[in-house]
Amino acid sequence: MSQQHRSRPLGSSVALSEAYDTALLDLDGVVYAGGHAIVHAVESLGTARAGGMHLAYVTNNALRTPDAVAEHLTELGVPAEPADVITSAQAVARLMADQLPSGARVLVVGGEGLRVALRERGLVPVESADDDPVAVAQGFGGPDLAWGRFAEAAYAISRGAEWFASNTDLTIPGARGIAPGNGAAVEVVRIATGAEPQVAGKPLPPMHRETVLRTGAERPLVVGDRLDTDIEGAFNGGVDSLLVLTGVTDAAQLIAAGPEHRPTYVDRDLRGLLTGQPEVSEEDGRFRCGGWTAEVRADALVLDGEGDGIDGLRALCAAAWTHAGDGSCALDADKAVTGLAL
Numbered sequence: 209m210s211q212q213h214r215s216r217p218l219g220s221s222v223a224l225s226e227a228y229d230t231a232l233l234d235l236d237g238v239v240y241a242g243g244h245a246i247v248h249a250v251e252s253l254g255t256a257r258a259g260g261m262h263l264a265y266v267t268n269n270a271l272r273t274p275d276a277v278a279e280h281l282t283e284l285g286v287p288a289e290p291a292d293v294i295t296s297a298q299a300v301a302r303l304m305a306d307q308l309p310s311g312a313r314v315l316v317v318g319g320e321g322l323r324v325a326l327r328e329r330g331l332v333p334v335e336s337a338d339d340d341p342v343a344v345a346q347g348f349g350g351p352d353l354a355w356g357r358f359a360e361a362a363y364a365i366s367r368g369a370e371w372f373a374s375n376t377d378l379t380i381p382g383a384r385g386i387a388p389g390n391g392a393a394v395e396v397v398r399i400a401t402g403a404e405p406q407v408a409g410k411p412l413p414p415m416h417r418e419t420v421l422r423t424g425a426e427r428p429l430v431v432g433d434r435l436d437t438d439i440e441g442a443f444n445g446g447v448d449s450l451l452v453l454t455g456v457t458d459a460a461q462l463i464a465a466g467p468e469h470r471p472t473y474v475d476r477d478l479r480g481l482l483t484g485q486p487e488v489s490e491e492d493g494r495f496r497c498g499g500w501t502a503e504v505r506a507d508a509l510v511l512d513g514e515g516d517g518i519d520g521l522r523a524l525c526a527a528a529w530t531h532a533g534d535g536s537c538a539l540d541a542d543k544a545v546t547g548l549a550l
């Protein structure tokens with residue numbers, strides 16, 4: 209564990225797939241983007257699995273059931289069983305079952321994934337505030353969720369029902385652009401009620417707990433593309449993480465990350481599971497990785513050298529994170545990042 213070590217990306221002398229027993233993989237931006245697999249994902253995951261690493265898929269999206277997600281993964285060439293998929297619907301269902309009596313009625317604002325998860329925990333999904341629910345469960349409902357569902361939630365909450373949300377991602381990326389996510393839907397209900405939901409999804413502990421309970425992981429490695437969900441969730445759970453650059457995070461955002469958003473390792477894509485990770489060394493405020501040297505000079509991050517750009521990014525992260533300490537690095541990094549050709 210490396211929770212105290214947030215001032216630079218760590219090195220590893222062995223492949224990460226050997227150093228950790230289980231990969232807890234985010235899906236969107238890591239394994240797939242919409243309907244197609246991310247570059248190098250299929251073969252990298254196949255090799256990691258063949259080498260004995262357990263692969264689990266962890267998603268904040270509560271819409272689909274684990275069966276449906278596993279089927280989609282298998283179609284893409286990543287064979288997965290429903291038991292390998294952990295959703296925020298499962299996490300919020302457990303959170304609710306821990307607080308509500310067995311058989312309690314729960315008003316569902318969301319999709320099939322949420323209903324199945326609630327039933328699995330002995331709770332009874334209902335559709336109307338007039339069914340006397342003791343709680344409201346809100347998860348992403350997809351494009352067909354009717355506006356009237358938010359009204360039902362508001363009625364139930366105003367009558368005293370406890371409010372739970374699977375996750376609060378404000379947006380959800382799709383093939384045609386960025387759409388409002390469950391967090392935006394939660395805001396609709398919040399504005400109408402003034403209430404505050406209990407939330408389960410990444411980066412909060414209920415999701416990480418659900419993942420560890422279901423996988424039995426002893427040395428898990430969280431693999432994700434988002435700093436404020438995947439990486440922060442790993443930080444909150446006290447486990448190591450690998451950030452891949454195939455999703456929403458770019459080099460500049462990573463360099464500027466505060467401590468809870470700094471991953472243990474950084475790589476381009478899922479091929480990073482199959483290799484060791486180079487050390488970043490320091491001498492007199494100069495950080496070296498591969499053929500690159502990064503340092504702070506006149507309020508800017510400066511990068512010299514040549515070679516694999518991802519090593520240059522590791523060196524820049526070390527220089528920026530060390531300089532920023534417990535804060536976020538506000539130094540100008542534009543010129544240094546341009547030289548990376550990532």
Ligand SMILES: [Mg+2]
Nearest residue numbers: 234236237433
């Ligand atoms: Mg993602």
